[in-house]
Amino acid sequence: MNPIAIAVIFVGAVGLVCGAAIVVLSKFFAVPADxxxxxxxxxxxxxxxxxxxxxxxxxxxxxxxxxxxxxxxxxxxxxxxxxxxxxxxxGKESAAVETVVAVVRCRGWNGVAVKKHKYDGISSCRLASQLYGGEKACPNGCLGLGDCVDACPFGAIYVSDKGVARVDPDKCRACGICVDTCPKKLIDLLPAERAAAAVLCRNTQKGAQTRKACANGCIGCMKCQKACETGAVKVTDFCAEVDFSLCTGCGKCEEVCPTGAIAVRGLLPANQVRIMKDEG
Amino acid sequence: MKYYIALFVMGVITNNYVLSKFLGICPFLGVSKKTNTAFGMSAAVIFVMLLATAATYPINSFLVAHKLAYLQTIVFILVIAALVQMVEIILKRYIPPLYQALGIYLPLITTNCAVLGVVILNVDSGYNFGRSMMSSFAAGVGFMVAMVMFSGVRERLESSDVPKFLEGLPITLIAASITSLSFLGFGGIVEGMGLI
The missing domain is CATH 1.10.15.40 (Electron transport complex subunit B, putative Fe-S cluster)
Known part of the structure; x- marks a missing residue:
């Protein structure tokens, strides 16, 4: 017999046998799919x-x-x-999804927040925060080394020119991975589609100490709590917090805040873009 | 018996498939980031190597008998690819956790040149069935030794201060070549032990 014919027949036969074996196996050992x-x-x-x-x-x-x-x-x-x-x-009734968006709750960018030492190690917030809490004098300041940037699967977070992390609300899909990644617990998921006030600071030190560390921090002066007509703003541990179910977005707290730590402009995507441009 | 020990030592240390023959570099660099996955991948490779050797040995005898030895490469690739598919189907059914852990790397064994390399080199060396199996097993264990050892190196690289221009793959390749160099130091131990 022609050697070429033998070769063709043999390779063809091996292929057929292998193919048939795979078909049989995949039929008999198939995982019952849901x-x-x-x-x-x-x-x-x-x-x-x-x-x-x-x-x-x-x-x-x-x-x-x-x-x-x-x-x-x-x-x-x-x-x-x-x-x-x-x-x-x-075949079930749909339920409402409140759209939320991640917000980095820190306005302590370079020039505003005081640095207490110089960190010159591996570029990681987690490691930097283990060394005396990181560069910033404020124990709740954004270190700007970008652990959240690396963690975000949607590429929505970046570190601004002024050294704090910012979330691009158009790209943020509110998965919450960054919330767990931030060693300072600065990122929160806040309602995205209605006007509400947000406190962009998490410093719970007393006012004087906060002032020394950062010019934009919440000093716990209670002005916003007194100004709020619906009782949505509460100051606990020298840091204001907003109850979003009560907030109407009237903006009275923003008017009285001496440091700009509370702001109604905080949450709507368009306003966040403004924050990113204006404030680093 | 002595010859089998020699085969084992050669496969694992002196003629390590990854570090001396430079076969299977793709998974060596791709799957060695974590020790766990490196170990799982190596276990799968050992299994596939043994299976492939057992399946290709009779096929090779047939090829040689009909003067078709030039078909070795293409037929072996075909058989190995089919075997990996079958292993995948069976793993998916019976050991889903392992299947999930191996993920994409299981189909990648299909194109792992270490598997094809061990089969072809067995044939070229003229080993009988037993020696072929021993040689494949040793090659697989050697692959595992290289993978697990190198994953340890890489885990340390992760937290070390690497110059910016060497970060990522460059430093990995440098580390791989130094690891490979270190294995050169084992040269001649099989002869020295009087195993051959």
Whole structure:
């Protein structure tokens, strides 16, 4: 027989046998797939960010299909559209998703915040904060070394020219990974689609100490609490905090604040862009 | 018996597939960031190497008998790729955690040149079935030694102060070459031990 023919037949036969074996194996050892979960997963954004509290999009999808969770509104990157689509697929009533956005609660940029020493080590907030709490005299100041920048799966965070981290609200999908990453716990998810006041400072030291560390810090003077008509602003531990369910966004607190630490402009995406431009 | 020990020592240390023959560099650099995944990947490679050797040995005898030895490369690639697919299907069914941990690296074994290299070199060296299996096992263990050792090096590199222009892959390649150089120091121990 022609040697070329033998070669062709042999290689063809090996290929056929291997192919057939794979087909047989994949038929007999196939994992019974959860079709409903696959359909739900197709609706989810696929970012695998874990904001829903499950191991990823597939984890959330299988939990929904098995009925382990009833909540269809857990996907923050997907927002209302995904919640509606998933609930329609499952034949459940949709639930409202409050859109939130990550905000770095620090206005202590270079020139405003006092530095107590010079840090010259590995560029990591986590490591820097272990060495006497980092460069800034304020124990709650943004170190600006960008741990949150590296952690953000959407590339929404950057460190501004003035050395503090800022979130681009248009890119932020509110997954919350940065919230856990920041060693100073400066990043919070705050409501994005309505006017509300935000306190852009977390310093809980007494007013005089805060003043020495940073000109923009909340000194706990209580003016905002007194000015607030709905009782949304409360000062505890010398730092104001806003209850968003009560805040109407009237802006009275902003008018009285001596350091600019509380601001209604804080949360709407357009205003955040302004903050990033004006304030570094 | 002595010959089997010699094969083992050669595969693991003196003729290490990664560090002396420079086969399987892709997973060596790609999967060595963490010791756990490096270990899992190496275990999968050992398994696939043994399986591939067992499957290709009879095929090779057939090829040689019909004067078709020039088909070795293409047929071996075909068989190895199919075997990896089968291993993947079975792992997915019976050991899902391992399947998830290996992730993309399992299909990547298909194109791992260390697996093809060990099969071809076995054939070229004219080993019988037992020796082929021993040689593959040693090659796999050698791969594991290199991977796990290098993942340790890389974990230390992560937290060390590397000059800016060397950060990332450059320093990894330099570290890999130094590791490889250090294995040159083992040259001649098989002969020295009187195993061959």
């Amino acid at each position: 079709e409903k979960a696959e359909e739900i997963e197709a609706l989810l954004p696929g970012a695998n960010c874990g904001a829903c509290g499950f191991s990823g999009c597939s984890g959330y999808a299988s939990a929904l299909s098995k009925g382990e969770t009833e909540k269809v509104n857990l996907c923050k990157p997907g927002g209302q559209d995904v919640a509606d689509a998933v609930s329609a697929l499952l």
